[in-house]
Amino acid sequence: MHRHLPIACSLLLAFCIGRAWAAAVPATAAVASADGAVVRLQLDAVAFAPERIKLAVYLPPGYDGAAAAGRRYPVLYANDGQDMPAVGLQPTLARLYREHAIEPVIVVAIGMLADRASGYGLSDRATARSVTGGSPIGPIGARAQDYSAWVATTLVPYVDAHYRTRRSVRDRTMLGWSLGALNAFNLGWEYPDVFGRIGAFSPSFWLAADRSSATAIEHTRLVQGMVDRGPRRDGLKMWFAVGTAEETSDRDGNGIIDAVNDVQDVIEGYRGAGGFHARGLEQLGYSVNLDYAHHASRTADVSLFLLQGGHHNQTAWGQVLPPFLVWAYGKH
Numbered sequence: 001m002h003r004h005l006p007i008a009c010s011l012l013l014a015f016c017i018g019r020a021w022a023a024a025v026p027a028t029a030a031v032a033s034a035d036g037a038v039v040r041l042q043l044d045a046v047a048f049a050p051e052r053i054k055l056a057v058y059l060p061p062g063y064d065g066a067a068a069a070g071r072r073y074p075v076l077y078a079n080d081g082q083d084m085p086a087v088g089l090q091p092t093l094a095r096l097y098r099e100h101a102i103e104p105v106i107v108v109a110i111g112m113l114a115d116r117a118s119g120y121g122l123s124d125r126a127t128a129r130s131v132t133g134g135s136p137i138g139p140i141g142a143r144a145q146d147y148s149a150w151v152a153t154t155l156v157p158y159v160d161a162h163y164r165t166r167r168s169v170r171d172r173t174m175l176g177w178s179l180g181a182l183n184a185f186n187l188g189w190e191y192p193d194v195f196g197r198i199g200a201f202s203p204s205f206w207l208a209a210d211r212s213s214a215t216a217i218e219h220t221r222l223v224q225g226m227v228d229r230g231p232r233r234d235g236l237k238m239w240f241a242v243g244t245a246e247e248t249s250d251r252d253g254n255g256i257i258d259a260v261n262d263v264q265d266v267i268e269g270y271r272g273a274g275g276f277h278a279r280g281l282e283q284l285g286y287s288v289n290l291d292y293a294h295h296a297s298r299t300a301d302v303s304l305f306l307l308q309g310g311h312h313n314q315t316a317w318g319q320v321l322p323p324f325l326v327w328a329y330g331k332h
Contacts, residue, residue, distance in 0.1 A: 130143060
């Protein structure tokens with residue numbers, strides 16, 4: 001079984017069994033605390049009807065106060081919104097605010113679709129189609145075009161219309177983990193006119209068009225192909241995080257687990273058997289920091305954070321959330 005599939009299957013079983021949510025009218029609820037209000041609502045998405053997409057909007061402290069009446073905020077959009085308690089989003093934000101480590105930010109946590117593996121994938125905006133890859137649990141990303149287009153062209157305008165947001169590309173970030181990170185990368189790459197930053201934790205860059213052999217996987221990895229075809233998305237910044245203990249699989253026998261190798265190849269480019277070569281972000285002209293954990297500079301276009309001993313789970317993603325937030329919203 002593929003290295004990420006046990007995780008993917010467990011998430012699907014835990015979160016996807018049962019009937020999709022439904023309601024006759026949009027449902028909203030807000031809960032306020034010293035750390036800021038959380039607004040919970042459901043929005044229509046025509047392509048997924050009758051399913052409605054759940055959202056949790058985390059507003060920064062003082063958002064509704066008189067002192068902040070004219071203030072606008074950057075927005076962090078995040079896939080797998082149902083995981084926010086598990087990764088500790090609210091206490092992490094509260095601590096970073098107390099430490100004056102980050103500027104205030106609106107977080108829009110998007111609850112996953114009933115069919116997670118269908119929505120969280122890759123798309124080709126130019127042809128308005130999903131770019132699917134196979135796996136033992138079936139195709140990945142069969143509805144990624146519908147989902148990605150909804151986020152970029154429906155959700156973002158909705159949030160801009162209802163909240164005091166900064167509306168420049170550089171003030172919008174897309175975050176995700178695992179398959180959600182795969183889609184977060186897709187949203188930044190395909191919609192660079194909407195999102196200026198990407199946060200991708202343990203991204204499922206293993207997704208390939210041909211899984212008939214290890215070499216076939218290496219040569220047909222879909223994200224690698226997207227980057228190789230380019231071109232560079234000017235202004236787009238990316239922050240990747242991978243745990244060094246996410247798995248034991250090592251397709252090419254180079255002593256580096258595939259979870260790490262797949263991200264490194266997307267960043268640095270790939271050379272394989274028979275002279276095969278695919279460009280990475282570095283070859284497209286992005287500046288690169290391959291050791292953000294020890295050199296936390298925010299100047300590079302692309303950064304890689306290796307979490308020593310990190311596994312493919314919410315605990316690890318909660319550990320890399322603070323440095324990511326500082327990278328995206330740090331004051332210093």
